[in-house]
Amino acid sequence: MKWENDEILSMIEQKKYTDVREKIINLNPVHVGEIIESLDVSESILVFRMLPKDLAVDVFNYISSEVQENIISAITDKEIKHIIDELYFDDMIDLLEEMPAKVVKKILQHSNVEERKLINEFLNYPESSAGSLMTIEYVDLKKNMTIGEAIEHIKYTGINKETIYNCYVINEERKLEGIVSLRKLILSDYNLKVEDVMNKDVVYVNTGNDQEYVASLFKKYDIIVVPVVDMEDRLTGIITIDDIIDVIDQETTEDFQKMAAMAPSEEAYLDTGVFTLAKNRLMWLTILMVSATFTGNILKRFEDVLQSVVVLTFFIPMLMDTGGNAGSQSATLVIRSLALGEIETKDFFKVVYKELRVSLITGIALAILNFLRIYFLQGTDFYVSVTICITLLFTVVLSKVVGAMLPIIAKKLKMDPAIMAGPLITTIVDAGALIVYFSIAKVLLHI
Structure with a gap:
């Protein structure tokens, strides 16, 4: 092409x-x-x-x-x-x-x-609501129509409709009573009534429902169109799969931006101005910069330990990076599972328990590998090596548990779980890891 x-x-x-x-x-x-x-x-x-x-x-x-x-x-x-x-x-x-x-x-x-x-x-309608996504181009039928009358009605009115594959049965007050597919109509006896073949168990959304909820219904029920009703259950419009694909792209992009500590933007990257991009990033960078002062204060508090055993300084970046990476892994999985509806807030303790077990396995494995590297290959002091490896185990456990907890807590508080991602988790884990690191060093190295 x-x-x-x-x-x-x-x-x-x-x-x-x-x-x-x-x-x-x-x-x-x-x-x-x-x-x-x-x-x-x-x-x-x-x-x-x-x-x-x-x-x-x-x-x-x-x-x-x-x-x-x-x-x-x-x-x-x-x-x-x-x-x-x-x-x-x-x-x-x-x-x-x-x-x-x-x-x-x-x-x-x-x-x-x-x-x-x-x-x-x-x-x-609110920007991210079902009402803002819907279209009014749908086919409606009355339940007392015969199948033959319904098909003639579709032929007459369907030419300008966005879809005719699903038709909606409404009463005199336009309240939604059922749904029937074109396939069902064509294959049924033309003398039957629409109410004889319609499905009364209709999946529908309200005009005020959030677009993310609407997208989850499309996935859950494997549908290509969903009717939209108002507060009085009157049929107002329909939402088709092409609009939901756009919503999924938009929500996924927004989550990635939030996970990278940026304010979401709907504009394409090349179409977004330099100052707009800077503004979207500056607020979170400022927050994270200020929160990083806690890490600096911890280092200052344990300045005597660093002066006594300077070698401890060399392993701080490794501990922080490993903690940040481990936390991001857990957070990403949990955030995505929440978005897909695979887990809910009620699964909080199940998720934490699972991540605790995963973190112990990965933490012990990393600690053993790290001990072999720094003690036998680099010749680091035994007690310093033990200090580093115990801290590494604690850091991995803390980061994975925190990474699993924060998104669920955010969801429970009706916040976007994506904001509880990498940068925020890293800041929390860094502070905890340093406190443990220097506390263990004081005990084992008798400082």
Whole structure:
């Protein structure tokens, strides 16, 4: 595919626009979007306007908000109206949320009063809620319809719906009563009623549910679409798998950023300004820098021990690094398991007990290997070697237990477990390890 993209880009450079159009109209919309993204502003607008109307709408979904803004600012009102009319409702809401006010105003000029009212209602849902993710393009049925009537209804209304594979059965008050798949309808006797074949045990979410909870339902029930109801159980919309994939990517990226002690950002790395990146990192770096003063105070408190046995200083980095790495391992596993629903806060003692056993095994193994290295190979004093290895065992146990505990405690306190990751755990473990290190040294080395 890359060679074909390169060929088209070469044609654009040579201004062979007729050949370009013949090539791109047969490409997948995603590939066309990639080509447009790689062009400068004027060329991207020119290529976009070459596209047939239906292909232009599909391609519009696969280009960045920056390029979308450039295109909307340049094309005619008639072209904007066609795009807005053909976009699925949830895609239009996403577009409006990312555009500046002047562009939003231009888009809304092509919406009628009823559409604008609905758009405003959707834009008022919390950003990470099910309501902000849903679309209103679904097929609803009445339970007293025959199967034949239901299929005719789908044929008539389904052409502009985002999905017709699942249809939702509602009553006169629009309350959700059941769900029936298109497959079930087609394979059933056309004289039966919809209520005879519908599934009444419906998995659904509320408009106020968090998007992370919605994603967990998709995984748990292995579904591709879920209905959304309001506080009175009235069907409001549906959420499809394509939106949930975006949510999973977003949540995973956010967790990685928090685990690296950075404020989350939804913008792509290259699109984010230098000052914004610095601001996102500065707060946590400041907190961790200040918390590291505890480590400095501990070193100062045991200054006499360091002066007496200078060799102890050489092993401090190894102990700290090992503790940080061990804690990060446990924290990463626990945070991911919490995100996937594999463990819950009620499993706190099970997790801690398990990590305690794991830490003893790994700690003893590392302590033995380290003793063989520093005593036999490096010729370090026996009691110094024992001091270092006992501290190493304690450090591994402490870091793994703390790494397992903190994310669960954060979850219990309704905080994001990802904030209890590497840097914070390392700071806690470093302080504990140094206290134990020098306390053992005082006893064994008679300082």
